[in-house]
Structure formats: C-alpha cells, structure tokens
Amino acid sequence: MKRNRATLPTFVHSLWMRIISAPAAVKLVGLAVLPVATIIISAWLYAEIFIFRLLAASPDITLNAHTLFDLSWRAFLWLGLGALIGIGASVTLTWVLIRQLGGLVKTMERIEAGDLTARSPVWSQDEIGQVQAAFNTMVNGLQQSRDDLMKNQRELESLDAENQRLIGELRDKETELRFALRRAVDVQEEERKRIARELHDEIGQALTSILIRLKSLQNITNLDVMTDRLDGIRYLASQTIEEMRRLSMDLRPAALDNLGILPALRWHIGQSMEQNQIEIQFTAPERMERLPPEVEIVLYRVAQEGLNNAIRHSQAKHIEVKLEHTPRFVWLSVSDDGQGFDADGLHRGLGLVGIRERVTLLKGQCGIESQRGSGARLWVEIPLTEANPAHA
Ligand SMILES: Nc1ncnc2c1ncn2[C@@H]1O[C@H](COP(=O)(O)OP(=O)(O)OP(=O)(O)O)[C@@H](O)[C@H]1O
Ligand SMILES: [Mg+2]
Structure with a gap:
C-alpha cells in the first residue's frame, strides 16, 4: 500500500x-x-x-x-x-x-x-520555451547595451562638466593674466617714476648741493674755513653714495648674488625694521649652502612682498620670517599678527599673483592662510630637484 x-x-x-x-x-x-x-x-x-x-x-x-x-x-x-x-x-x-x-x-x-x-x-x-529563452537572451543584450549607453552618457556628462570647469578656469586665468600684464606695465611705470624721483630729489639735489659748495670754495682763502667746508662736502658725498647704494640694493641686492639668500634676507629685514619701526623676527639655519640663483631670487622676492604686504596692509605689531630647508625642499614663510584678510576673496593686487607665477615656474607651491582678525601667513615650498638643482 x-x-x-x-x-x-x-x-x-x-x-x-x-x-x-x-x-x-x-x-x-x-x-x-x-x-x-x-x-x-x-x-x-x-x-x-x-x-x-x-x-x-x-x-x-x-x-x-x-x-x-x-x-x-x-x-x-x-x-x-x-x-x-x-x-x-x-x-x-x-x-x-x-x-x-x-x-x-x-x-x-x-x-x-x-x-x-x-x-x-x-x-x-518546447518551441515556445525556446522562443522565450531566445527572447530573454535578446533582452539581456538590450539591457547590457542600455547600461553601457547610460554609463557612456554619464561619462560624457562628467567629461562635459570637467570641460566646463576647465574652460571656466582658463577664462579666470586669462582675466588674471590680462590683469597681471596691465598691472606689470603700471608697476614698471611706477618703479621708473620712483627711481627718477629718487635720482632727482635725493641724488640730484645732493650732487647740485656739492657742486654749489665746490663753486663757493673758489673765493675762500682761509684754510680753516676751507677745511670746514670740505668736511661738509665730504659728508654730503658719502650720504649720496649711501643713498645710491640703498637705491641699487632695492632694485637688486648685490648681497644676493655675492653672498646668498641668508645675508640678503638679513640685510633686507634689517632695513625694513629700521625704516618702519616694526619688530621682525628672522628664523633661519645658521649657515646654508648656496641655492640655485633662480630659487634664491624667488625666495628673496617672496620675503620682500610678504614683508611689504604685512607692513602696508596688516597693521601688525610683530612679523616673523622663517626659512627652512632639507636637501630636497626649501620653505619660506612670512607671518604677521595683524588684522588679517579674506584670503579666498578676489584681490586686485599684483604682488600675490606674481608670487604664485614665480613659484609655479619653479614647480613649487604657495599659499596664504588668513582670516579677518587673526593675522596672515604667506608660505612657499620650492623643490630642490633636478628642475632646480642646487649649486655644486
Ligand atoms: N599680510 C596681510 N594682511 C592683511 N591684508 C593683506 C596681507 N597681504 C595681502 N593682503 C590683502 O591682499 C591684497 C592683495 O595683495 P597683493 O600683494 O596681491 O596686492 P597689493 O599689495 O595690494 O598690491 P601690489 O603688491 O601689487 O603692490 C592686498 O591689497 C590686501 O588687501
Ligand atoms: Mg603686495
């Protein structure tokens, strides 16, 4: 059963x-x-x-x-x-x-x-089952094609977005470049005016004064008076020489070419402290090997621009310039305890743009960290690689 x-x-x-x-x-x-x-x-x-x-x-x-x-x-x-x-x-x-x-x-x-x-x-x-199976295979293929198509479309869309971003970036760069070129011309003109004014007002005046005083010596017969006047003329001549040296150092410090970045920076910081009555602390290695000239000049210009900005814009009481290096990198930063600014905003100056251009040319990086009310820090990092090899 x-x-x-x-x-x-x-x-x-x-x-x-x-x-x-x-x-x-x-x-x-x-x-x-x-x-x-x-x-x-x-x-x-x-x-x-x-x-x-x-x-x-x-x-x-x-x-x-x-x-x-x-x-x-x-x-x-x-x-x-x-x-x-x-x-x-x-x-x-x-x-x-x-x-x-x-x-x-x-x-x-x-x-x-x-x-x-x-x-x-x-x-x-049976035959109908075979038709169903063939139909399912066809739909599988169709779904795969649609998925591929959608994936391609998504890729195209992201490429398009990337393109738009790059075009936007290019436009910004173009505007920046046009602006920088215009500013460069203005700055060049201003610099010429400043040199012409200094030559005319300071050195020209001093030389004219020396000439007049020399002329007045013609009628002096008293030796003591003559010696006295000559002392005055000598003092004026040495002042003029000092003024000329300052002007030429400002344009391109000879110390940079002759002695390297450390003495040049020490000299520039000393001058800035004296002229602006501000405390600037310089932290750097005791001794440093010479760096490639193009690196040294960029470091010098960065320090110059950072100090100028801190002195002109920040109302800081204290500024610190820091220089560090390893065999592969060199870093320079200028920090102040001033009023700070919106570092992400658009700034119509040439100084920071110029720094970024110079640093980028050396394959380096730079940045500004600042917020309103909490000081500012300008930093650069320059590689000492094959592109910027150190002097042997
Ligand atoms: N340390 C700082 N403290 C406060 N504000 C700053 C500081 N550094 C820069 N700024 C601000 O950023 C702006 C842009 O600086 P940037 O050096 O590019 O131009 P600039 O100093 O105005 O002109 P230029 O350097 O071309 O003579 C300045 O105008 C200033 O408002
Ligand atoms: Mg500036």
Missing part, C-alpha cells in the same frame, strides 16, 4: 512533466486528437464490455424496452465519461500553451513600457 501511495504522485508528476516538455506541435495535435480519441475509445470499450459480451452470452437475445434503456443509459455514461476526459485533456493542453504564450506577451508589454528587467519565465523546453 505504502509503495502504491508513493508511486501514484510520482507517476502523475512525471506525466505532467512529459506534457509540459512535449513539443508544441505534439501539444497542438493532442489538442485536436484527444477529445475524438477518448470518445472513440470509450465507444469501443462500451461496445466491448456491454454489447459484445451481451451478444456472446446470449446470442438469441431480444431487445426489449428495458434492455434498450439499460444499454443507452450505459452508452450515455461511458461516452460522457470519455468526452469529459478528452475535453479535460484538451483544456489542460490549451492552458499549458496559453500560459507560456501569455507569459511571453506580459514580458513584452513590460519591456515596451521600458522595464528591461522583465524576463519571460521558461518552464518548458
């Missing part, structure tokens, strides 16, 4: 699997043939069981009303049963076919609506 119970569902299941996996053509033929076949079989069985046996048992049987009723009732039952089995089989086959096709149609509708994740469920390997 146990065995029978286990066998029946197995048999039904395997029959069902056979029906599902049967080729579509077989299903369609079954659809047409099964009702007719079951009716014929049930008619044959009916004839076999009742009529032939009846005739065989009593060949001289006479059909009375009762026998006829009995036979026709059985015929109705048997044929009806056969027809029911046949129709049931057809309905099952139709349901199987419609379900497969229906799944395919539903999937197509979802894909038409743009849902490329839809796949047709394949539960038979």
